[in-house]
Amino acid sequence: MNAIDSKRIWLSSPHMGGTEQKFVKEAFDTNWVAPLGPNVNGFEEDIETYLNNDVHVAALSSGTASLHLGLKLLGVTTGDEVLCQSMTFAASANPIVYLGAKPVFIDSEKETWNMCPEQLEIAIKDRIAKGKKPKAIVAVHLYGMPYQVEAIHRIASEYRIPVLEDSAEALGSSYHGVKCGTFGDIAILSFNGNKIITTSGGGALVSKHQKHKEKSIFLATQARDEAPHYQHSEIGYNYRMSNITAGIGRGQMEVLDTHVEYRRRNFDFYKKHLGDSSEIKFLEEPSGYYSNRWLTCIETSSYKLREGIRLLLAEENIESRPLWKPMHQQAVFTDCDAYLNGISDDLFDRGLCLPSGSNLEEDDLYRIVSVIKNILR
Numbered sequence: 001m002n003a004i005d006s007k008r009i010w011l012s013s014p015h016m017g018g019t020e021q022k023f024v025k026e027a028f029d030t031n032w033v034a035p036l037g038p039n040v041n042g043f044e045e046d047i048e049t050y051l052n053n054d055v056h057v058a059a060l061s062s063g064t065a066s067l068h069l070g071l072k073l074l075g076v077t078t079g080d081e082v083l084c085q086s087m088t089f090a091a092s093a094n095p096i097v098y099l100g101a102k103p104v105f106i107d108s109e110k111e112t113w114n115m116c117p118e119q120l121e122i123a124i125k126d127r128i129a130k131g132k133k134p135k136a137i138v139a140v141h142l143y144g145m146p147y148q149v150e151a152i153h154r155i156a157s158e159y160r161i162p163v164l165e166d167s168a169e170a171l172g173s174s175y176h177g178v179k180c181g182t183f184g185d186i187a188i189l190s191f192n193g194n195k196i197i198t199t200s201g202g203g204a205l206v207s208k209h210q211k212h213k214e215k216s217i218f219l220a221t222q223a224r225d226e227a228p229h230y231q232h233s234e235i236g237y238n239y240r241m242s243n244i245t246a247g248i249g250r251g252q253m254e255v256l257d258t259h260v261e262y263r264r265r266n267f268d269f270y271k272k273h274l275g276d277s278s279e280i281k282f283l284e285e286p287s288g289y290y291s292n293r294w295l296t297c298i299e300t301s302s303y304k305l306r307e308g309i310r311l312l313l314a315e316e317n318i319e320s321r322p323l324w325k326p327m328h329q330q331a332v333f334t335d336c337d338a339y340l341n342g343i344s345d346d347l348f349d350r351g352l353c354l355p356s357g358s359n360l361e362e363d364d365l366y367r368i369v370s371v372i373k374n375i376l377r
């Protein structure tokens with residue numbers, strides 16, 4: 001088969017479960033076409049139930065908006081410094097800049113590819129020695145793999161710095177049986193089109209404190225004081241989720257666990273068919289870690305091989321992508337300090353994300369591994 005008549009295989013595409021339209025129709029039938037309504041409340045309750053652990057959820061317009069409000073609730077403001085995992089999507093770091101604060105980037109460790117506890121502690125000590133204690137820590141569960149929760153939170157509480165847990169890619173993952181999205185002083189989720197469940201676009205702020213939920217909804221709906229007229233004593237945002245999108249979310253929550261199962265099955269398939277090669281490595285779950293395997297990523301033996309695989313897949317109409325380019329390498333953040341050990345640079349050179357949608361069929365998976373096997377041979 002050649003690329004022209006072969007079907008395009010995407011990295012991670014939306015996968016509807018079937019009941020989404022029922023909730024959306026209800027919203028139309030009852031004229032709840034607004035950034036509030038029964039689907040918004042229902043979706044929040046669904047997530048609260050799913051995450052368990054006594055959390056309160058505010059459904060917002062995106063993961064990025066949730067990070068923005070989360071950092072604001074943690075008190076981040078102009079002139080502050082925020083420690084942020086370097087290897088991540090830019091949306092983890094951009095909201096720090098929205099608030100007039102400055103990101104300071106922290107490299108990864110090899111076990112989970114997430115924030116390195118050693119570099120984190122070195123950075124905290126160094127910033128304090130330089131006269132400025134960091135205001136918050138943004139730690140990310142990349143590709144669904146939990147970060148070293150115990151180590152990161154032990155350091156954070158030792159120095160009394162709050163953690164914003166970026167769980168945008170990790171809904172359905174857990175650490176020693178506790179769901180990701182419940183560890184941070186505040187956590188965020190994303191329901192963007194490429195995530196494990198989607199509302200087409202959306203996000204949520206998660207906290208153990210009801211007052212965080214209330215305050216984030218207040219800020220997300222233009223910060224209106226209680227008064228019959230429009231009255232404001234704070235700057236507000238238009239960040240609330242709409243009742244239509246939340247309807248999609250309610251349907252998606254019904255299939256979240258099957259999506260996790262399918263994505264984990266993709267990982268197992270790739271590992272079974274490519275795991276024997278000495279030129280490819282898979283990220284294993286350390287004991288007690290459970291990844292939703294949002295994306296299956298491989299570590300190849302060289303940049304050259306990684307590019308070879310990526311380009312050959314592209315020729316066959318198959319989308320793949322290098323791992324996240326670390327923030328300390330991004331032009332937009334060149335003036336930010338970073339605490340580095342070389343690990344994220346190396347992963348960026350040699351790592352590749354393979355198609356991982358929960359809607360991939362077995363034929364698609366066979367097509368992908370046969371292309372990769374061709375180049376390994």
Ligand SMILES: *Cc1c(COP(=O)(O)O)cnc(C)c1O
Pocket residue numbers: 062063064065088089091092140166168169189190191192201202203
């Ligand atoms: C997707 C993503 C975000 C942003 O979420 P949006 O809903 O797209 O705004 C933030 N952090 C990480 C790690 C992400 O993958």
